[in-house]
Structures are given as C-alpha cells and as structure tokens.
Amino acid sequence: MNYKEFSQEKLDNLIHIQDLFKKKFDIDGYENWFYDSESELLRLYNSDEDEIYFRYIPVGSYSQNKQTWMWSWFNENSIEKSKEKVLAVKEFGAKNQYEKLLEGTFTSDKFDAWEFTSICLDFLNGIGAYKVDSNDLDKFMVIMAVEDIDSKDVQLLKQKTVECVQHGYSRPAFVCQHLDCKTARGFQEAFDTYKGMELEEDDDFQAWCDECEKVRIEHGEWNEESESFAQIQLICENCYFELKEFNQKSN
Ligand SMILES: [Zn+2]
Ligand SMILES: [Zn+2]
Structure with a gap:
C-alpha cells in the first residue's frame, strides 16, 4: 500500500x-x-x-x-x-x-x-x-x-494557572516591566530555568532586565526602591520563555 x-x-x-x-x-x-x-x-x-x-x-x-x-x-x-x-x-x-x-x-x-x-x-x-x-x-x-x-x-x-490571551491557561511567571520582545535587555533569573521544568512548591519563574539587576546590586537586595524600579508583573509561562529567548541574546 x-x-x-x-x-x-x-x-x-x-x-x-x-x-x-x-x-x-x-x-x-x-x-x-x-x-x-x-x-x-x-x-x-x-x-x-x-x-x-x-x-x-x-x-x-x-x-x-x-x-x-x-x-x-x-x-x-x-x-x-x-x-x-x-x-x-x-x-x-x-x-x-x-x-x-x-x-x-x-x-x-x-x-x-x-x-x-x-x-x-x-x-x-x-x-x-x-x-x-x-x-x-x-x-x-x-x-x-x-x-x-x-x-x-x-x-x-x-x-x-493564569489565563493568557495568547496562550490560554499556563503556570504563572513574573518579570520586570522593561522586558519585551522588541529590544533585548538581558534576562536575569532567580535560578536557571527551562520550559516545562518542575518547580518546587515555593519557587516561581522570575526574571528581570540588566538595568534592574544594576539597581538591585546597588541596593544590595530587592527592597522597596529596587522593586518599584522593576515593577514586577504577572505573565504566563509561555510568554516568559518567549521573553527569555529574545532577551537573552544580548548577554
Ligand atoms: Zn527591568
Ligand atoms: Zn502567554
């Protein structure tokens, strides 16, 4: 056949x-x-x-x-x-x-x-x-x-789950306000990640740009000021890894 x-x-x-x-x-x-x-x-x-x-x-x-x-x-x-x-x-x-x-x-x-x-x-x-x-x-x-x-x-x-207009329901992730897929700004993470990885109960996907990293280091930690500069936002896991792929390239 x-x-x-x-x-x-x-x-x-x-x-x-x-x-x-x-x-x-x-x-x-x-x-x-x-x-x-x-x-x-x-x-x-x-x-x-x-x-x-x-x-x-x-x-x-x-x-x-x-x-x-x-x-x-x-x-x-x-x-x-x-x-x-x-x-x-x-x-x-x-x-x-x-x-x-x-x-x-x-x-x-x-x-x-x-x-x-x-x-x-x-x-x-x-x-x-x-x-x-x-x-x-x-x-x-x-x-x-x-x-x-x-x-x-x-x-x-x-x-x-969180609901994303683009990806439907996925796990939540958190990023600073500066990250998008237009200008690569670096991608600093709380820990190394890959899509679909298992997370410990207290862990979340978290990332911020190089500028935020500078501010964080200046302040020695995440505090009121560095956090207000970052303005962390909730997004979906799929959006997170799209951002990661794009912004990482500048490193
Ligand atoms: Zn930032
Ligand atoms: Zn999404």
Whole structure:
C-alpha cells in the first residue's frame, strides 16, 4: 500500500469516529477551549459550570504563515510527556518509507495535518481529534478519554494557572516591566530555568532586565526602591520563555 492509499483509509476512519465523538460530547456546543501542556488536559467550556475536560496526546502543529508541519516529538516547545507515544507512527513510517511520517518538520498543508492526525488516532486508539488555533499556529491533538471534573489533575490545573490571551491557561511567571520582545535587555533569573521544568512548591519563574539587576546590586537586595524600579508583573509561562529567548541574546 502506498502512503496515499494508507492515509486515505485512516482519514475515512477518522471522519467516522469524529462524527460519533462530536455527537456524544456535543463538541461543537462549546465556544471556548484551552489546553494545559503540563497536565495534558484539554478543557472545552462556555462557562465555569458548562465545561468538559479531555486527556489528549499532541500530534503536531501546522503554521499557516510558514505553511510547515512539525511533529510533536520534534518540537522542543511541546512539553507533553505523551508525545513520545507518537514515535510509534514515526517508526512505522521508517519501516514503510513514508517520508512524511519520518521527518520532524517540512513544508506542508492542512490536509496533511488532518491525515497525520487520523493516523495517530488509529495508532493511539483515540476517541476523537481536536484542533486548537492560537495565532497562526494550529495544534492537532488526539483525544484519549474524558477526564472527571473532580479528578486531582483538573483541580490542580484550576489552582495553578493564569489565563493568557495568547496562550490560554499556563503556570504563572513574573518579570520586570522593561522586558519585551522588541529590544533585548538581558534576562536575569532567580535560578536557571527551562520550559516545562518542575518547580518546587515555593519557587516561581522570575526574571528581570540588566538595568534592574544594576539597581538591585546597588541596593544590595530587592527592597522597596529596587522593586518599584522593576515593577514586577504577572505573565504566563509561555510568554516568559518567549521573553527569555529574545532577551537573552544580548548577554
Ligand atoms: Zn527591568
Ligand atoms: Zn502567554
């Protein structure tokens, strides 16, 4: 079987499953979504009372601007642990020499993205598929199961997150007022960080610019004056690492 036949078969299967999935959970009845990469939960909701949670596995993302596909296993920004399960599809691709299943990222289109999702759905035994789009990026997921609203993971998720217009719900992070993605101003951190890292209970992501660092050293510590210069703000974890990548370059 060539790739075209293979993927068409999976796509037909997805259409059938997706139909049942949408009807059973009234998927189109929810106006909003957010997902949390750390707990690997997708929330669909209209209000705090009208909501449903699903466990998902990330398939990959499609950039409309660049018209490229990137598999989740290739994407360093994908912190979901379950993305490793998608490697089974890659291995299958290697055996059958289906190049699109093998390469981490390449020029592509939306049809490809749905084909990949349908292949993963089949391999992973999902109950449905979902696509979220933030900015120009479409993220494709296989839905594995409904998550009980009273589950520990859902409760934790609600407690620990901030809502970001760009990224949905993520962990909170704190930065000085001067940091943006226009001018690199240095990135001083309370401790070394990387995206998705586990944090101790008392730790937060915290960063400030070189100017703030000067003021802090002048005062010997964070005090009223150095803090009022910094004007620390609350942002989301994803925004934090975008700032880090950009501002670090000046060091
Ligand atoms: Zn600053
Ligand atoms: Zn954000």
